[in-house]
Amino acid sequence: MKLSTQGQHAIMAMLTLAIHDDTGAMRLGDIATQQGISLSYLEQIFARLRNGGLVEGIRGPGGGYRLARPAEEISLAEIATVAEQEPEQDTDTVSTPQRELVARMWEDLSQQFYQFLDGISLDSLMEGHKIPRKAYKMSETASMIARMFPARLTFPSMGQHAAL
Numbered sequence: 001m002k003l004s005t006q007g008q009h010a011i012m013a014m015l016t017l018a019i020h021d022d023t024g025a026m027r028l029g030d031i032a033t034q035q036g037i038s039l040s041y042l043e044q045i046f047a048r049l050r051n052g053g054l055v056e057g058i059r060g061p062g063g064g065y066r067l068a069r070p071a072e073e074i075s076l077a078e079i080a081t082v083a084e085q086e087p088e089q090d091t092d093t094v095s096t097p098q099r100e101l102v103a104r105m106w107e108d109l110s111q112q113f114y115q116f117l118d119g120i121s122l123d124s125l126m127e128g129h130k131i132p133r134k135a136y137k138m139s140e141t142a143s144m145i146a147r148m149f150p151a152r153l154t155f156p157s158m159g160q161h162a163a164l
Helices: 005-019 028-035 039-051 076-083 096-119 122-126 139-148
Strands: 055-058 064-067
Touching: 005 028, 005 039, 005 064, 005 076, 005 122, 028 039, 028 064, 039 055, 039 076, 064 122, 076 096
Parallel strands: none
Antiparallel strands: 055 064
């Protein structure tokens, strides 16, 4: 998974909709002006978001777009995935062991990035999402080694005297 400029704009636009959820639908022109991007570019993004079931369009006076589901049910990973969908490209490249290793590494990294974004909802982002920190416990082996080799205080050697 990648997070291109298009994905970033989609997340910011969805966050704008979530923040203004209680005031009704928002016009794309207002969102485009707020983000400093062209209306046609934002329309392309919203066409994908609408097709992905993340937003719904409201017609008529006071119309615009609003979230299709509650903000706590929409993850950043889902937004980025929907916004960055591109047609499948036929990659006709020769497979080598090195390419396969690199492809697997990128796939693993993409999966970790997706899992990270999947853990952040629009709602938690509005609440000032805190990045979870992993807590590591010292294993029994590391603890045993630390007891066997305790930290020692070091003193300057006796042979070195400061000039008086």
